[in-house]
Amino acid sequence: MKYNFDKRVDRRENNSAKWDEMGKNFGNNELLPMWIADMDFETAPEILDEMKNKLEQKIFGYVSRSDSYYQSAIEWSKNRYNYDIDFNTIIHSPGVIPTISIVLKHFTKNTDKIMIQTPVYPPFAGTIKNSDRILVENKLIQDSNANWVIDFEDFEAKAKDENLKWFILCNPHNPVGRIWKKEELKKIADICLKYDLRVISDEIWRDIVFKGHEFTAFASLSKEVEDITITCFSATKTFNLAGLQASFAVFPRKVELELFEAKLASLDIKRNNVFSLVAIEAAFNKGEDWLNELLEYLEGNIDLVVEYVQKNIPELKITKSEGTYLVWLDFRELNLSNEEISKALIEEGKIALNEGSSFGDVGSGFARMNIACPRYMVQDAIERVGKVVKSLRK
Ligand SMILES: Cc1ncc(COP(=O)(O)O)c(C=O)c1O
Structure with a gap:
């Protein structure tokens, strides 16, 4: 791979909505942010070079x-x-x-x-x-x-x-x-x-x-x-x-x-x-090579989540996304309210996912996970979800 999507990033306190608005949206800023749909990857170097050239011109009229x-x-x-x-x-x-x-x-x-x-x-x-x-x-x-x-x-x-x-x-x-x-x-x-x-x-x-x-x-x-x-x-x-x-x-x-x-x-x-x-x-x-590698990496992240869920979290249902960097997790088998699921994800899992019902009533009992981040975060995220489901199972 020419590009490094494994690179660890910390976007806290850089005005990132995903990292810095968790307090406002989830009542806790110390969660693992797997919600709003942007990526925890640096953009393509080919794009950065052009932006740096523009910066060097020092005029932004x-x-x-x-x-x-x-x-x-x-x-x-x-x-x-x-x-x-x-x-x-x-x-x-x-x-x-x-x-x-x-x-x-x-x-x-x-x-x-x-x-x-x-x-x-x-x-x-x-x-x-x-x-x-x-x-x-x-x-x-x-x-x-x-x-x-x-x-x-x-x-x-x-x-x-x-x-x-x-x-x-x-x-x-x-x-x-x-x-x-x-x-x-x-x-x-x-x-x-x-x-x-x-x-x-x-x-x-x-x-x-x-x-x-x-x-x-x-x-x-x-x-x-x-x-x-x-x-x-x-x-x-x-x-x-x-x-x-x-x-x-x-x-x-x-x-x-x-x-x-x-x-x-x-x-x-x-x-x-x-x-x-x-x-x-x-x-x-100039971004096509970067995108092609990104797609491979994202699909690897999706596969990780799907395989983990199928192997370790039998109550959770999942179908592999055909595209997007979103995973739609089905918690309905747990027979819990949206509030109960969200509360457990935030308080026990310390993870921020989008609540399914915000996408319409038909999304009740679901949660959306954004997997566009380095793989260690995806692994951590799905383990946290597994832990939450295990605790709710009891
Ligand atoms: C389906 C869809 N449309 C539009 C947007 C946002 O687009 P914009 O930021 O250009 O308004 C998003 C962002 O997640 C999206 O998922």
């Missing part, structure tokens, strides 16, 4: 985006996913959630219903509620092998409601770790086209996909599908750059692109910060 910035994202999308993005349809946004929020506020009415697939990243429900729109849930279900799948019957029944206007897709899916297959996406697309449903496709996790699985960009399915879709992605999740706060959005409809651009301008948030420009372009142009 307002920045102007070059075409090559967008071009790097377009080429990455084409080369890795065969997803063709027209240069005239792509735009910067300070983040994926800000994009979703602006679209909901300005492209919909308050009688409109918006559908999401729970359990899902909590800000999806949050932005719908904050925008005063009506939330509709198409709950994911588990098949006979406990794999998470889409309830298409329910999806179509809900799509028939003429007040249901938009669907927010999470692909790859946080927290269950599914990479939706092309056939599944086609089925979604057929229903959306049939019932005139627009789609926001959140593809922020698209680069974190493990062997044997293939990511498909929803808009790449066909021209017709592209036309009903707004796609969001970024390099921040992949290269651990979330603190730089920059993402991309693709608006195939010119009027919508212009409306979105006008809203960013009216809030005066249309520019990148100076470091995000160089870091993201370097990530897409």
Whole structure:
């Protein structure tokens, strides 16, 4: 391996949300932080070099985006996913959630219903509620092998409601770790086209996909599908750059692109910060080797957790994530409330996981573990969880 993902890091007191906000969120700052989805790895040296060059210039005034910035994202999308993005349809946004929020506020009415697939990243429900729109849930279900799948019957029944206007897709899916297959996406697309449903496709996790699985960009399915879709992605999740706060959005409809651009301008948030420009372009142009090694390392971490659970914690159920650096742990066999599980994890395990119910009711009895950290931390984490389950078993 050219890159060292085993390197021990201590991010305490460096303004890291993951390490320094545990007191606020869990009542204890001395936990093992396996929650919020960033990584305890240094970013790629190829990115750091470009950032250092920028630092050396010693001037950090307002920045102007070059075409090559967008071009790097377009080429990455084409080369890795065969997803063709027209240069005239792509735009910067300070983040994926800000994009979703602006679209909901300005492209919909308050009688409109918006559908999401729970359990899902909590800000999806949050932005719908904050925008005063009506939330509709198409709950994911588990098949006979406990794999998470889409309830298409329910999806179509809900799509028939003429007040249901938009669907927010999470692909790859946080927290269950599914990479939706092309056939599944086609089925979604057929229903959306049939019932005139627009789609926001959140593809922020698209680069974190493990062997044997293939990511498909929803808009790449066909021209017709592209036309009903707004796609969001970024390099921040992949290269651990979330603190730089920059993402991309693709608006195939010119009027919508212009409306979105006008809203960013009216809030005066249309520019990148100076470091995000160089870091993201370097990530897409020079980060592939680093990413390929990262994926191997992350899959090793996931395998460690899955094997440990299957061997040592029979009450806990787990299905191997197909992508993302998240593991969705099923504590339901213990028959405990969410509060009891969280309390035990914090007080006995001294570990911070995201409580499953925050992803929607269907997440009750689950917890999400972020395994994007050096392996010694993952080993420690799963042993702590094992200890907690053992104590709850008694
Ligand atoms: C599915 C999903 N969308 C969006 C985000 C956050 O994106 P941003 O920081 O660009 O708003 C996350 C972060 O974990 C995520 O998991």
